[in-house]
Amino acid sequence: MAxxxxxxxxxxxxxxxxxxxxxxxxxQGVPDLWLVVATCxxxxxxxxxxxxxxxxYDRDIDALMERTAQRPLVTGMVSPRECLVFAFALAAGSTAxxxxxxxxxxxxLSLGALVFYVVVYTMWLKRRTSQNIVWGGIAGCMPVLIGWxxxxxxxxxxxxxxxxxxxxxxxxxxxxxxxxxxxxxxxASVPMLPVIAGNKVVARxxxxxxxxxxxxxxxxxxxxxxxWFYPVVAAVLGGFWLKEAHAxxxxxxxxxMGAKLKEMRLFHWSITxxxxxxxxxxxxxxxx
Numbered sequence: 001m002a003x004x005x006x007x008x009x010x011x012x013x014x015x016x017x018x019x020x021x022x023x024x025x026x027x028q029g030v031p032d033l034w035l036v037v038a039t040c041x042x043x044x045x046x047x048x049x050x051x052x053x054x055x056x057y058d059r060d061i062d063a064l065m066e067r068t069a070q071r072p073l074v075t076g077m078v079s080p081r082e083c084l085v086f087a088f089a090l091a092a093g094s095t096a097x098x099x100x101x102x103x104x105x106x107x108x109l110s111l112g113a114l115v116f117y118v119v120v121y122t123m124w125l126k127r128r129t130s131q132n133i134v135w136g137g138i139a140g141c142m143p144v145l146i147g148w149x150x151x152x153x154x155x156x157x158x159x160x161x162x163x164x165x166x167x168x169x170x171x172x173x174x175x176x177x178x179x180x181x182x183x184x185x186x187x188a189s190v191p192m193l194p195v196i197a198g199n200k201v202v203a204r205x206x207x208x209x210x211x212x213x214x215x216x217x218x219x220x221x222x223x224x225x226x227x228w229f230y231p232v233v234a235a236v237l238g239g240f241w242l243k244e245a246h247a248x249x250x251x252x253x254x255x256x257m258g259a260k261l262k263e264m265r266l267f268h269w270s271i272t273x274x275x276x277x278x279x280x281x282x283x284x285x286x287x288x
Contacts, residue, residue, distance in 0.1 A: 002072040002077040002078050003072075003078065003086060005071065005072050006048070006051060006052040006055055006072055006078065006083060006086060006087075007044070007047070007048030007049075007051050007052060007090075008047075008048070008051035008054075009048075011047070011051065012043070012044050012047045012048060012051075014271065014274070015043060015047050015140065015143045016040055016043055016044070016143070017274070017275055017278055018143050018144055018147070018162075018166060018274065018278050019039060019040065019043055019143040019144070019146060019147035020036060020039075020040065020147065020282070021147075021278040021279060021281040021282035022143075022144050022147035022148050022159065022162060022278070022281060023035070023036055023039065023147045023148070023150060023151050024281070024282035024283075024285060025148075025158065025225070025226075025281050025282065025284065025285060026147070026148045026150075026151035026152050026156075026158075026159075027151050027285075028285045028288075029285055029286070031151050035102065035150060035151065038097070038101040038102050038150075039098075039102055039106070039146065039147065039150040041097065042094050042097045042098040042101070042102060042106070042107075042110060043094075043110070043143060043146060045090050045093055045094035045097060046090070046091070046094035046095070046098075046110040046111070046113065046114050047113075047114075047143075048090050048094075049087050049088075049089075049090030049091040049093075049094060049114055050087075050091075050113070050114045050117040050118055050139070052083055052084075052086050052087035052090060053084075053087040053091075053114075053117075053118040053122065054117065054118065054122045055071055055072070055073055055083060056073065056080060056083045056084050056087060057118070057122050057123060058122065058126075059071075059073040059074060059080065061127075061188035061189075061190060062074050064184075064187050064188040065181070065184035065185070065187060065188050066181070066184055067181055067184055068184075091111070091114055094110060094111075094114075095107050095110065095111045098110050102150045103149065103150065103153050105149045105153055105154070105155075106146050106149045106150045109142055109145050109146045109149060110142070110146055112142065113139045113142035113143075113146070114139075116136075116138060116139045116142075117136070117139035117140075120135070120136065120138075120139075121135075121136030121137075121139060122136075126190060127189070127190060127191070128191070129191060130191045130192060130193040130195070130196050130197065131193075132190075132191070132192070133170060133171055133174045133175070133178075133192070133193075134170070134171050137166075137167060137170030137171065137174075138167065140166060140170055141163045141164075141166040141167050141170075142163075144159055144162045144163045144166060145159050145160075145163055147159075148162075157223065157225075158220060158223070158225040161216060161219050161220055161223070161225075162220075162281070164216045165213060165216050165217045165277070166274070168209050168210075168212045168213035168216060169209075169213050169270065169273075169274060171193075171205065171206070171209045172205075172206040172207075172209045172210050172213070172245060172266065172270065173267065173270035173271075173274075174267075175192075175193055175194060175202055175205070175206055176206070176248070176263040176264060176265075176266045176267040176270075177263075177264070177267045178192040178193065178194045178195075178202075179194040179199065179202060179261070179263040180263055180264055180267070182194045182195055193205065198252075199252040199257070199261065200249075200252045200253055202252070203245075203248050203249040203251075203252035203253070204249060206245050206248065206249070206266070207242075207245045207246060207249050210241055210242055210245040211242065213238075213241075214234075214238035214241060214242060217234045217238060217277065218231055218234055218235065218238070220234075221234075226281075226284045226285075226288075227284055227285075227287055227288035228287070229280060229283060229284045229287045230280045230281060230283075230284040233276065233277065233280035234277060234280065237273050237276055237277055240269070240273070241266075241269065241270075241273050244265060244266045244269050245266060247265075248261070248262070248263060248265070248266050
């Protein structure tokens, strides 16, 4: 179980939630089920390898933060050497799996996402800039491209639009959590935006990214990639999201602190939002 924990399975579950629906849209119906299984297995191995590399590199600061204090390297259940070998094995295995059982393009996109997350986000951005989660979040957008390319062996504008949805979704998804555990990041000297800026600034940035996300999410329909169902769902979900984002900004402007700030309302809603939005992506081809 310790090695499973190294792969951050709860995070991977969310990544796969954006991969599979895109395959339905790319296929304009039900994709080959074996291809879906192969893509999900490869995606789990790749994302798990990236997570293991992340835990290896961040084991020093993980020990300082309450939310990461029980990770396998911190508790000693897995040694740093074991973790590193495990990470390399997953990285190599996932790339070979995609290449042999899906297609070379998906293999390269998967490997690129892993390298970007480990090198650009974990090793470079995370400890240096408050924009870490903005640009580092690109790695989390890649499953959309992988899902599309696994079916079509190419990347289309539809995949790019959904990539941008996740890109703009990531900061307002993660910053509310960072606001909640700000003391953890302060203790570890990680410059997440809530650590170096006040709640008003963070909430304003959340609102800006939220509007961009909702706007981009509606582009699939006028560009002809969906029928009527997806834009209706996207508009309704986006409306609820913007309501929550502006409510958080209002509380921050009023100087509300602590539990009454209710920043985790938006964090929890963000998971519901992206899940339902991508369910709509998968269902729409059947209603055209």
